[in-house]
Amino acid sequence: xxxxxxxxxERYEAWLNDAMIxxxxxxxxxxxxxxxxxxxxxxxxxxxxxxxxLRGVMGAGTNRMNPYTVGKATQGLANWLLQRAKxxxxxxxxxxxxxxxxxxxxxxxxxxxxGITAYxxxxxxxxxxxxxxxxxxxxxxxxxxxxxxxxxxxxxxxxYDQNGGQLVPADAEQAISAIQQVTGFDQVxxxxxxxxEAKGLxxxxxxxxxRKYIDTVVSQSLNAExxxxxxxxxxxxxxxxxxxxxxxxxxxxxxxAGFSNVHIVPEQEQPDGNFSTVKSPNPEEREAFTLAIKLxxxxxxxxxxxxxxxxxxxxxxxxxxxxxxxxxxxNQSGAIMVNYLLSTLKxxxxxxxxxxxxxxxxxxxxxxxIARHYxxxxxNTLTGFKYIGEKMNQYEQNGERTFLFGYEESYGYLxxxxxxxxxxVIGAMLIAxxxxxxxxxxxxxxxxxxELYEQFGTYLEHLESRTLKGVDGVQQIQGIMNxxxxxxPAEVAGVAVTNVLDYAPGLDGLPPxxxxxxxxxxxxxxxxxxSGTEPKIKVYFAVNGGTREEAAAAIGRLTEAVxxxxxxxx
Numbered sequence: 001x002x003x004x005x006x007x008x009x010e011r012y013e014a015w016l017n018d019a020m021i022x023x024x025x026x027x028x029x030x031x032x033x034x035x036x037x038x039x040x041x042x043x044x045x046x047x048x049x050x051x052x053x054l055r056g057v058m059g060a061g062t063n064r065m066n067p068y069t070v071g072k073a074t075q076g077l078a079n080w081l082l083q084r085a086k087x088x089x090x091x092x093x094x095x096x097x098x099x100x101x102x103x104x105x106x107x108x109x110x111x112x113x114x115g116i117t118a119y120x121x122x123x124x125x126x127x128x129x130x131x132x133x134x135x136x137x138x139x140x141x142x143x144x145x146x147x148x149x150x151x152x153x154x155x156x157x158x159x160y161d162q163n164g165g166q167l168v169p170a171d172a173e174q175a176i177s178a179i180q181q182v183t184g185f186d187q188v189x190x191x192x193x194x195x196x197e198a199k200g201l202x203x204x205x206x207x208x209x210x211r212k213y214i215d216t217v218v219s220q221s222l223n224a225e226x227x228x229x230x231x232x233x234x235x236x237x238x239x240x241x242x243x244x245x246x247x248x249x250x251x252x253x254x255x256x257a258g259f260s261n262v263h264i265v266p267e268q269e270q271p272d273g274n275f276s277t278v279k280s281p282n283p284e285e286r287e288a289f290t291l292a293i294k295l296x297x298x299x300x301x302x303x304x305x306x307x308x309x310x311x312x313x314x315x316x317x318x319x320x321x322x323x324x325x326x327x328x329x330x331n332q333s334g335a336i337m338v339n340y341l342l343s344t345l346k347x348x349x350x351x352x353x354x355x356x357x358x359x360x361x362x363x364x365x366x367x368x369x370i371a372r373h374y375x376x377x378x379x380n381t382l383t384g385f386k387y388i389g390e391k392m393n394q395y396e397q398n399g400e401r402t403f404l405f406g407y408e409e410s411y412g413y414l415x416x417x418x419x420x421x422x423x424x425v426i427g428a429m430l431i432a433x434x435x436x437x438x439x440x441x442x443x444x445x446x447x448x449x450x451e452l453y454e455q456f457g458t459y460l461e462h463l464e465s466r467t468l469k470g471v472d473g474v475q476q477i478q479g480i481m482n483x484x485x486x487x488x489p490a491e492v493a494g495v496a497v498t499n500v501l502d503y504a505p506g507l508d509g510l511p512p513x514x515x516x517x518x519x520x521x522x523x524x525x526x527x528x529x530x531s532g533t534e535p536k537i538k539v540y541f542a543v544n545g546g547t548r549e550e551a552a553a554a555i556g557r558l559t560e561a562v563x564x565x566x567x568x569x570x
Contacts, residue, residue, distance in 0.1 A: 005036060008043035011062055015043075020185040021068070028060045044471050049073055049176050052166060052384070055147050055156035055533045058099055065099075065155045067106055071188040073157055074107045074143075076179025078114035078189075083178075085140045089117035091205070093130035094145035095245045095310040097155050098273035100124070103145045105193065107157075112196035113189035121205050124245040124271055126311035128414075128423035129213045131164035133205060135418070136212060146310035149282035150534065152274050165389030165420035169511050214249060217426050218256045220416040222344045223437060232258030235436040238301040239428070240265035240292045242281040243272035246307030246314075250428045257429055259436070263299050265292050275309070283308055283315025284411055286327045293317065293325045303435045303445065307424040312385075313411040314424035316431045318445040330411040331364035331461050332449055333431060337413060338367040339452060340434040341405055342374035351375060352402040356395070358388045361503075361510075361517065362527050362540045363409040366459035370452065376404060382503065382513050383529060385412055389420030409461065409540070453548070460551040462541040464563055469535045477530050477537045480569045484516055484528055493561040496521040524554065526562050539566060 015021050016029055032038045042061025047054055047069050054073055058065045081088040092108050094100035101123075108118035119137055121130075127144050134142040142160030150156070159167050159175060167175060182188065196202035218224075223231060237254065239262055241247035247269055254262050267277050268291060275281040278288045283306040292304045296317070304317035304325065316328045328336070338357060345351040357371040360383045368378040379401075381387035388406040395401045396417065407413045412422030415430060431445075438448050453459070468476045488500045501507060501517040517527040524543040531538055539562060543554045 005040050008040040009036075011043040012039045015060070015062075018185065025060045025066070025068075041470050049179050050172070050532050052386075052533050053156060053158040055150070055154060057153050058155050065103075065157070067103070068185055070103045070106060070157055071110055071190070072182050072185065073179050074110040075114070075188040076182045077141075077143075077159060077175060078111055078116055079181070080175050080178035081116060081140055082114065087117075088140040089119065089137070091119040091130060091133045091137060091139045091142045092144070093121045093125040093127065093133070093142070095127070096124050096243055096271035096273055097145070097147060097309060098152065099155055100145045100273070103155065103157065104143075106190070107143055107145070108202055109190050109193060109196055110188060112199070112201035113191040115201070117201050117203065118196070119203050119205050121209075125210075126245045126249055126423070126425060127158070128312055128419050128421050128425060129210075129249065131160060131419040131421040131423075132213050132216065133209055134160055134162065134164040135420075136209065137205075144310065148310055148533070149280065149284070149308040149313060151280055156533070160421075163389065163393050163420050165393065166384070166386035168386055168390050210249070210252075214252045214256060216416070216418045217249075217253050217423070217429060220418075220426055221257050221429065221433060222341065223433060224257065226440075227258030227433065227436060229258075231436045231440055233260045235259070235261065235303065235432065235439050236299060236301045237262045237432050237435075238265065238292050238296045238299065238304045239263070240268045240289070240304070240306045241311070242268055242278060242283065242288060242306055242308060243270065243275050244281060244307060244309030244311060245271070246311035246424055246428070247271075249311065249425045250305070250307060253425055253429050254432060257433070259432055263295060263301065265295055267291055281309050283313055284330065289315070289317050289325075289327060296325060302439060303432060305428045305432060307428065308411075311424040312422045314413065314427035314431070315411055316445070318435070320446045326446070328445070328449075329461060330407075330409045331366060331459070333411070333427075334359075334407040334409070334413060335364065335367045335370055335452055335459075336434055336445055336448055337407070337415075337427075337430050338370050338405055339448070340430070340437065341415060342371060342376055344437075345404075346374050352404075354401045355404045356401040357404055358391050358406040360384070360387070360408045361515070362529065363407065364459050364461050364542060365544070366452070366456055367407065369456045373456070377401065380508070382510050382515070383408065384532065385414070385422045386420075387510075388414070392417060392420060409463075457544045458546060458548055458551045459542070459544045460548070460555050462555050462559055464539045464541070464559060464566075465531070465536045466566065467534070467536050473535050476569070477535075480537055480566055481514060481516065481528060481530065483565075483569050488518070489565075492518070492520065492526070493557040495524065495558075520558075522554075524558060526558060528566075537566070539563065
């Protein structure tokens with residue numbers, strides 16, 4: 001620890017004495033003089049550029065998101081792109097977070113200084129639109145400034161390839177190596193906005209690109225004519241963008257698709273990097289829907305839809321049989337969408353014989369069972385939509401399968417092949433479309449979910465996470481994984497463990513990843529996985545069978561037993 005603290009102090013002092021560091025940043029650093037713990041947390045490491053890019057708390061320091069760490073990452077990315085392509089170009093987008101516009105413009109000016117054309121959106125746009133735009137303009141790559149649904153003090157920097165997907169490990173390793181070779185801030189090149197524009201190296205994207213994106217999303221509708229002829233107007237929708245980038249595109253798509261009875265949560269409509277009306281802008285959490293549920297009760301809404309700050313995740317809230325609003329899990333929404341999509345295609349004779357649904361290894365098997373029931377194949381990937389995007393690229397190239405739908409339990413969905421990342425905009429349209437379709441049959445989405453349980457079994461999932469920050473947290477998380485890997489249990493909560501899937505060396509043709517999945521004799525499972533973007537360890541649980549009460553009791557026992565051991569090591 002002394003060596004770690006000493007290294008952090010040396011880096012801290014180096015920043016204070018670096019002529020490249022501006023006065024305001026040095027003032028911020030001076031304010032923590034003598035605070036050993038704060039200095040260590042800010043400087044014990046470089047903010048890690050992982051396979052998902054950068055993500056961290058904003059502020060001064062090597063382990064923080066700031067213009068210096070962003071500039072260094074962009075210079076390294078520029079060096080890497082210039083090795084790979086003759087005339088590279090990059091599309092850049094950002095969300096509503098504090099400092100996002102500044103980080104986006106600064107990234108564009110660093111790229112321009114290296115002779116790389118930057119296509120920049122003038123205001124916030126959804127992450128999936130960035131993915132679409134990379135493909136639309138034929139760019140070499142993309143950057144989006146976002147920390148997804150993290151708390152307000154965070155921001156991030158995600159990198160995309162020429163297909164519009166986040167970098168997969170092989171490419172990410174090369175990019176990381178190039179970034180690590182940028183050792184000083186004096187190696188980061190920049191030019192002014194005026195010079196970049198004059199040289200044609202900074203180009204602005206706007207209404208034309210927006211229109212193409214919205215038209216493309218709407219074209220994925222399965223019941224376009226019926227929706228415009230009254231089906232869409234018949235369902236009442238409450239929508240909240242949670243102060244993020246989903247506001248205009250989701251409303252534009254819903255309107256164009258035929259949903260005229262849409263109510264916007266006014267307090268959460270405008271961009272706000274402080275996310276002042278919620279504890280966390282995360283549609284996975286019921287608290288984020290408090291204002292939306294209030295409005296839904298007033299207008300008698302059939303469904304509530306909420307998107308996260310960069311509009312790549314979407315959550316849905318529906319009425320149960322007692323008239324109460326309940327938040328659907330990502331697995332439940334995904335199962336409903338899979339069922340709606342595939343049953344409609346099957347009914348019309350449009351389901352391709354080589355159709356495939358792609359999901360992650362921690363996503364419920366319910367959607368997989370539904371997909372197979374309709375004759376589609378199912379493929380599993382590691383966690384992260386980049387792996388789903390990678391599969392889409394393979395299918396596009398070899399023609400062996402037709403991609404139908406991809407999804408993750410963490411509220412990420414994609415239908416269509418116009419993008420390579422999860423898209424809350426099409427997710428919002430599809431779940432609203434399913435609500436309208438089934439309402440036309442006299443059913444709520446909750447009714448549909450119960451029917452699916454009746455047909456395929458009562459699937460129930462649960463997620464626990466533990467936040468363990470700083471250098472100590474990194475060691476604790478590794479200790480937990482080492483404990484379960486070296487001492488796997490023979491049984492958990494009275495149920496035998498039948499198989500342990502260790503993805504660290506690579507498994508089932510998937511890339512290596514620090515994940516353990518334990519299969520149990522009664523068909524249940526749990527999975528331990530350190531987060532790739534946050535200082536967390538996540539533990540996923542799943543059961544299937546019996547009544548809802550029996551399933552809830554089973555998952556409760558499983559969770560209690562596993563988390564007791566996890567917390568003992570945390």
